[in-house]
Amino acid sequence: MAKIQAADPVAVLLAYVTFYDQRGGGIETAFKGDKQGLGLTKRNKKRFEAQHMLALVGSLAHNVVVWAHRWLALPEGAHCGILRMVRDVFYISGLLRFDPLSQVMEIVLNQHARRAHLLLCPLWELLAPAHIAINLGET
Secondary structure: OHHHHHHOHHHHHHHHHHHHHOOOOHHHHHHHHHHHHHOOOOOOOOOHHHHHHHHHHHHHHHHHHHHHHHHHOOOOHHHOOHHHHHHHHOOOOEEEEEOOOOOEEEEEEEOOOOOHHHHHHHHHHHHHHHOOEEEEEOO
């Protein structure tokens, strides 16, 4: 029966349509998150080299966000895509405090930011070897 259906072009087309409709859409969602979160749809360059460089910078930005997602290991990280990482995590205001040798010694995150408290432990674990303090405060 399966061999007969495989030879029938209408049955094959119907199978393709059925499987296409059942796909997860993961790659389309990932592209949408990149485009919205990184603003990739808003910039076009006239010169080929400039457009190529823009594509490379977009790839680098995507990779940095993915790496940061892994490094921070946020408790609700499974629900934090590219757009949410850029919008809710990277936009947290704060300030850096430096020592006399211009080395970062403290990061103060805005205590009123929605996700700032979620970053305290992951940032502390990430930056502890560099002896950088992480705090919440008024910024």
